[in-house]
Amino acid sequence: MRNIQSINCLYQQVLLVGTLVLVGAGCGGGSEKEITPLTPITPITPTTPSGTLDNQFTLWLTDLSNKVILPNYQTLETKATQFSDSGKAFCQLDNAKASDLTELKVAWQELNLAWQSIQWLKIGPILQHNRNFRIQLWPDSRGYVARDVENFLLTQTTLDADAVAKSSVSGQGVPALEYLLYPATNQDSLLNASNKIKRCEVMVAVSDNVTTISGEVLEAWQATGGNYIAQVIGGTGEFTGVKDAVEEIVTNWLEQVERVKDEKMLQPFALNAPGSPSITEFYLSEQSLVSIKANVLSFQQIYSAGGGYSLEKILVEFLGQQTIAIQMNDRLTAAITATEDLSGLYAELLSSDEGRVIIDNNIQKLRELRDILSIDFIQATDINIGFNSNDGD
Numbered sequence: 001m002r003n004i005q006s007i008n009c010l011y012q013q014v015l016l017v018g019t020l021v022l023v024g025a026g027c028g029g030g031s032e033k034e035i036t037p038l039t040p041i042t043p044i045t046p047t048t049p050s051g052t053l054d055n056q057f058t059l060w061l062t063d064l065s066n067k068v069i070l071p072n073y074q075t076l077e078t079k080a081t082q083f084s085d086s087g088k089a090f091c092q093l094d095n096a097k098a099s100d101l102t103e104l105k106v107a108w109q110e111l112n113l114a115w116q117s118i119q120w121l122k123i124g125p126i127l128q129h130n131r132n133f134r135i136q137l138w139p140d141s142r143g144y145v146a147r148d149v150e151n152f153l154l155t156q157t158t159l160d161a162d163a164v165a166k167s168s169v170s171g172q173g174v175p176a177l178e179y180l181l182y183p184a185t186n187q188d189s190l191l192n193a194s195n196k197i198k199r200c201e202v203m204v205a206v207s208d209n210v211t212t213i214s215g216e217v218l219e220a221w222q223a224t225g226g227n228y229i230a231q232v233i234g235g236t237g238e239f240t241g242v243k244d245a246v247e248e249i250v251t252n253w254l255e256q257v258e259r260v261k262d263e264k265m266l267q268p269f270a271l272n273a274p275g276s277p278s279i280t281e282f283y284l285s286e287q288s289l290v291s292i293k294a295n296v297l298s299f300q301q302i303y304s305a306g307g308g309y310s311l312e313k314i315l316v317e318f319l320g321q322q323t324i325a326i327q328m329n330d331r332l333t334a335a336i337t338a339t340e341d342l343s344g345l346y347a348e349l350l351s352s353d354e355g356r357v358i359i360d361n362n363i364q365k366l367r368e369l370r371d372i373l374s375i376d377f378i379q380a381t382d383i384n385i386g387f388n389s390n391d392g393d
Contacts, residue, residue: 053382054235054242056314061233061245063308068301070221070229072118077214079114083107083177084207090190091200101191105181105285111210112174112287116294120256120302123248124228124238125220131213134165135173138281139263144170149179152202159201161208173213175282176206182284243383251385253302254374260295261366264288268350269359275350289342289349292362296339299369300332314381321380324372331372335365 086107090100115135126132137145148171152159164172180203183189193199220226231237232245239245268280280288304310315325341358342349349355378385 051318053314053318056309056318057242057246058233058235059309060305060311060314061235061242061249063305063310064249064302065221065229065232067306067308069118069121069232070218071306072114073214073218073221076111076114076118077211077218079107079111080207080211080214083111084204084211087200087204087207091197091204096191098191101181101189104190108174108177108181109285109287109290111177112282112291113294115174116291117298117301119295120252120298121249122252122255124232125217125226128220130169131217133169133173134213135210136175137170137173138175139279140170140175141279144168145175145179147171149176149202152205153195153198159205161205161212164205164209165212172206172209174210177203177210178282178285178287180206184284246381247383247385249302250373250378250383253299254370254385256295257299257366257370257373260292261363261370264292264295265359265363265366268346269356269363270350273351273353273356274347275356277347277350280346283346286345288346289344292342293339296335296366300336303328303332311377311381315377319380324376324380327372328377331365331369335362335369338362338365 083104086104090096090104093100119136122132148168152164152167152171170176180190180199183193187193188199190196190199190203218225221228223229228237231239232249235242235245239248264281268276270276277283281291282288303312312325312329315321315328338358338361342362344355349359374385
């Protein structure tokens with residue numbers, strides 16, 4: 001087994017990507033801080049079971065909600081606000097420098113990583129009013145994000161967050177901001193574009209919209225707001241019971257494992273080099289790899305409930321399934337460790353033999369995690385999930 005606390009520390013390191021990645025002038029690639037190797041610990045010792053499985057699930061749901069979901073939504077709202085403030089400050093500069101734009105890009109990177117860490121969750125407030133798609137429409141094979149941003153730039157009236165919120169979902173979120181911050185040509189840069197004022201106006205309007213959306217989701221979850229957290233923990237409202245809430249969340253987890261494996265890695269990998277780098281999640285900014293790392297680290301957060309009452313504890317102490325618990329830990333650790341080799345530019349990894357071996361290894365580790373999660377784990381916990389593997393292997 002691996003030290004869960006060490007993995008939680010890695011999770012925090014990825015969230016601090018803004019201080020670890022230096023944005024270059026073209027596509028925005030940079031260097032990353034090395035991830036500290038994990039150290040083994042003594043497995044949890046089984047104890048005498050007590051209560052019901054629903055009681056155990058409630059303990060996990062409580063800590064997952066309070067130690068993972070709420071803090072991640074709080075971070076998302078905070079980073080959205082910070083980027084919005086940074087954008088307004090940048091746009092007020094009379095003679096913005098490259099270093100000023102770099103700082104703004106770092107703020108966007110931090111916003112994106114905050115979103116990537118909670119991207120997996122698809123229940124409740126984030127689904128209402130298409131909020132998840134408004135924060136990020138991806139994949140975008142038809143180029144809707146670029147289309148909508150270009151339409152914003154052509155508007156004669158002043159664009160604000162309300163107008164953005166009423167527009168197509170594709171132009172409202174994180175990808176739209178990437179499109180403005182990392183243009184394909186230097187003549188469209190926020191430093192020297194002929195329509196710089198309009199570009200700043202659009203950027204501020206979109207960022208304010210993201211701030212509004214993230215604030216709405218956070219408020220809806222909080223006990224002092226919509227109190228959706230009570231529904232999740234108690235298995236009430238849209239859920240038929242505690243077990244149903246667990247099944248929905250585990251299904252979300254599995255779907256994200258499959259999405260990272262397929263859409264973020266397997267499809268760009270293609271059959272042969274140089275792959276298809278243009279369909280990666282953040283091709284313009286080269287933030288696809290750090291996003292994948294954040295996604296994979298979030299899987300450990302789900303399993304451990306952020307260091308709280310973990311699913312491992314339920315497997316070992318209540319269900320007596322220590323072997324499956326060991327396998328789950330090993331698969332999670334292997335998936336996280338594999339991401340340590342995802343460095344540099346994604347396009348370069350896709351085009352080189354060595355890089356393709358690294359990507360293929362990451363894909364395989366996610367397959368192995370998916371397999372134990374979708375078969376052994378759900379059988380041991382006696383839950384039903386609405387999940388089908390996409391690649392059938």
